[in-house]
Amino acid sequence: MNVLLIRTSALGDVVHSLPVLTALRRHLPEARIGWVVERVFAPLLAGHPDLDEVLPAGLREWRGRPARAEERRELLAFRRAVRAFRADVALDLMGNHKAGAIAFFSGARRRIGLARADRREPSSALWLTETAPARGEHAVERSLAVLDRLGLPAEAPDFGGDRLLAGAGTAAPEAGGEAAPFALLHPGAAWGNKVYPPERWARVARGFAGAAGLAVRVALSPSLPERELACRIVAAAGGAAEPVEAGELPALVHLSRRARLVLGGDTGPVHLAHALGTPVVCVMGPTDPARHGPYGAPERALARRLPCSYCYRRLDSTKACLLEIPPEAVVERAVSVLLDSPLIP
Numbered sequence: 370m371n372v373l374l375i376r377t378s379a380l381g382d383v384v385h386s387l388p389v390l391t392a393l394r395r396h397l398p399e400a401r402i403g404w405v406v407e408r409v410f411a412p413l414l415a416g417h418p419d420l421d422e423v424l425p426a427g428l429r430e431w432r433g434r435p436a437r438a439e440e441r442r443e444l445l446a447f448r449r450a451v452r453a454f455r456a457d458v459a460l461d462l463m464g465n466h467k468a469g470a471i472a473f474f475s476g477a478r479r480r481i482g483l484a485r486a487d488r489r490e491p492s493s494a495l496w497l498t499e500t501a502p503a504r505g506e507h508a509v510e511r512s513l514a515v516l517d518r519l520g521l522p523a524e525a526p527d528f529g530g531d532r533l534l535a536g537a538g539t540a541a542p543e544a545g546g547e548a549a550p551f552a553l554l555h556p557g558a559a560w561g562n563k564v565y566p567p568e569r570w571a572r573v574a575r576g577f578a579g580a581a582g583l584a585v586r587v588a589l590s591p592s593l594p595e596r597e598l599a600c601r602i603v604a605a606a607g608g609a610a611e612p613v614e615a616g617e618l619p620a621l622v623h624l625s626r627r628a629r630l631v632l633g634g635d636t637g638p639v640h641l642a643h644a645l646g647t648p649v650v651c652v653m654g655p656t657d658p659a660r661h662g663p664y665g666a667p668e669r670a671l672a673r674r675l676p677c678s679y680c681y682r683r684l685d686s687t688k689a690c691l692l693e694i695p696p697e698a699v700v701e702r703a704v705s706v707l708l709d710s711p712l713i714p
Contacts, residue, residue, distance in 0.1 A: 373456035374404040375468045380637025385508045386462045388526035394419035396521045403454045412618045451475050464488035469496025481518045509664045528644035534622045551584040555633035557595030562684040563634045571605035572696035578609040588615035648710040650703045654690030
C-alpha cells in the first residue's frame with residue numbers, strides 16, 4: 370500500500386501530525402509512505418526512517434505571485450511528483466481545499482480526511498471519498514482520527530522525536546561552552562497577538578536565571594522582525610540573556626535537544642521542542658491550550674481565560690489575553706516544570 374500524508378504547514382501543525390506517521394509505520398510496516406510538505410519544513414522530515422519519500426511543495430511561494438512560466442513549471446513538476454508516488458490512500462490532515470485538491474490530483478482511490486463538520490473548510494470534504502469524525506479535542510488526536518478508516522487501533526500518540534533529524538543531535542559544538550546548561554527562549558510567532566512583549570520576556574529571563582541558575586539563550590531566527598525582537602529582549606535583560614543563532618531547522622533541533630527548558634508562545638519551535646522530549650513552557654492566549662498546547666502536558670501551557678480568550682483571530686499586536694499573564698507567573702511555572710522534569714544528559 371502506498372500512503373500519502375498531506376500536511377504542508379505550519380511547523381507546529383507538521384509536528385502535531387507526526388504521530389500519524391509513527392502509527393502508520395508501526396501498524397503497516399510494509400507500506401510505502403510519502404509526505405507532502407512545504408519546502409521550508411521539508412528538512413525536518415529529511416532522512417526520517419519511517420518515511421519513504423518527502424514531496425516538497427512551494428505552495429506558499431507560488432501563492433500571490435503572477436503565473437509566470439517558472440512558477441507554472443514548478444507547479445507542474447510538483448503535480449507530476451505527487452502523481453508519480455502512485456498513492457493508494459491519501460490522508461488529508463489539514464481539512465481545507467488545498468489538501469483536498471492535492472489528495473485528488475494524487476490519483477489515490479481512497480482520499481480520507483475529517484468529517485465536514487470537523488474541517489477548517491467544511492466544503493472541502495467534497496474532494497474526499499471517505500471521512501472520519503474527529504475524536505478528542507487536541508489537534509494531535511484530531512489528526513489521528515483519520516486512521517480509523519484504515520482500521521488501525523487507537524493508541525497513545527508517539528511523536529518519534531528521536532527519529533527527527535537524528536544527526537542534529539551530534540552537530541559540531543558551538544563556541545563558548547557547549548556543555549554549560551541553558552534554557553532556550555524562542556519569542557517570535559506568526560501572529561502578532563501570539564507574541565509576548567519583549568520587555569516582559571526580559572523580566573522572565575532575569576527572574577528565571579536568578580531562580581534556576583541557568584543561562585538563558587534567545588533564539589535568533591532568519592526572519593528580520595523576529596531577530597529584532599530577540600535583540601530587544603537581550604538588550605533589556607541586563608546580561609541575563611544572550612543571543613544564539615537558530616535559523617535553520619537542524620540548528621534549532623540541536624539547540625532544543627541541548628536545552629534544559631524551552632520557553633515561548635504558541636509557535637512551531639516550542640511544539641517541536643516538546644516533540645523532541647525537551648520540557649517547555651508555552652505562553653498562550655489567542656489559541657486554546659486544550660487544542661493546541663503541549664500535548665499530554667497541560668501544566669506546560671500558561672494562559673489566562675478571559676471573555677475574549679481563544680478567539681483564533683490573527684491580529685497585529687499583543688492583546689489582553691497575554692498581557693494578563695505577568696512575567697513572575699511565567700518564571701514560577703518555568704521553575705516548576707524544570708524541577709519536575711528528569712535531567713536528560
